[in-house]
Amino acid sequence: MPKQVDHEARRIQIAEALMRLASRGGLEAVSLRDVAAEAGVSMGAVQHYFKSKDEMLTFAMNHVNKRAEQRIVGQLTSMPTRPEARVVMRTLMLEMLALSDDSRMEYLTHVAFFLRALASPELAEHYREQWPRLEAWVAGELRFAQEAGELPADRNPEREAEALLLIPDGLSVGLLLGQRTSEEAIRSIDYHLDRLFGTYTVD
């Protein structure tokens, strides 16, 4: 289906232009003309593929979420044996951290989406579906780890899943503003994983 593939590729091209614009400080002042120029397509093409800026942004969010998921699944399935829960969580958290150009843009796409969702019930609804799905997946992995004896029995999988996802998000702010180094952020994630899995000991 070459036509279908082409359609999707063009939508991704436009959405990635929107993400680059969002990553330069927000989407408020960004016009259809700006998106078309950044994507190197005509305004008519942008209008053909998306009915509104919000539709573009929703597509961009789904695109970055899928892209991140593919990177994470790719890493996990390339491991020689089924990884322990701590390794799964570390892979997820490091991919969420704004360390690479891709993950920086993904993080800023989420911020842009969040700000527009404040004034758009439709976008807020979309967010309300995505985030809990990720939290539920992490909580499920932690519950499985508990049954396998990898995670202490007194940890609450839902609450811990929340924190595991919030920590890389928060650390990304400091990374983007140059307040933390990558090494510090990774050390922080390792500390919290160690304390969660009960593998932490004082030096």
Add this chain to the structure above:
Amino acid sequence: MPKQVDHEARRIQIAEALMRLASRGGLEAVSLRDVAAEAGVSMGAVQHYFKSKDEMLTFAMNHVNKRAEQRIVGQLTSMPTRPEARVVMRTLMLEMLALSDDSRMEYLTHVAFFLRALASPELAEHYREQWPRLEAWVAGELRFAQEAGELPADRNPEREAEALLLIPDGLSVGLLLGQRTSEEAIRSIDYHLDRLFGTYTVD
């Protein structure tokens, strides 16, 4: 010094107008004219009190930080005895959560500041000074709690301080988008404090 007081009051009035505008979805498209109209003053007055939007935003950040600090210190000093570290941390985290109109606007002022700081080395520098100061204060309180036997000896005060500040920030996103209820967010904070202080037991 009535003149001095008046000057400060007028700056606060303008900064609060800017915060209200920021809380409606960002500052990119906000003009000097918008700020003046929202504050109910002339454009000349805004220009008299602030040289640029960034100067206004920096003043607004300092203002909301001072305001939050006053609320927290006010609550802590009104307690009949010196509160334990867990109570100090809980007070701080609940004040950071976007539960009230004030704290919602404070949170969104931080987001607006963060987005503009991405493109402004001066704002980024200001951020790099403020956040570590708060982290250092929390880490100091945790170290004191450790010496007093309130916090288990194997906790790393710096790493824990980081997480204690990132968790309410992250929960606020869900609160603002109606994905979490206030009760859920507070329960989450209590769980993490219990696990930090070693007071958590499975039901």
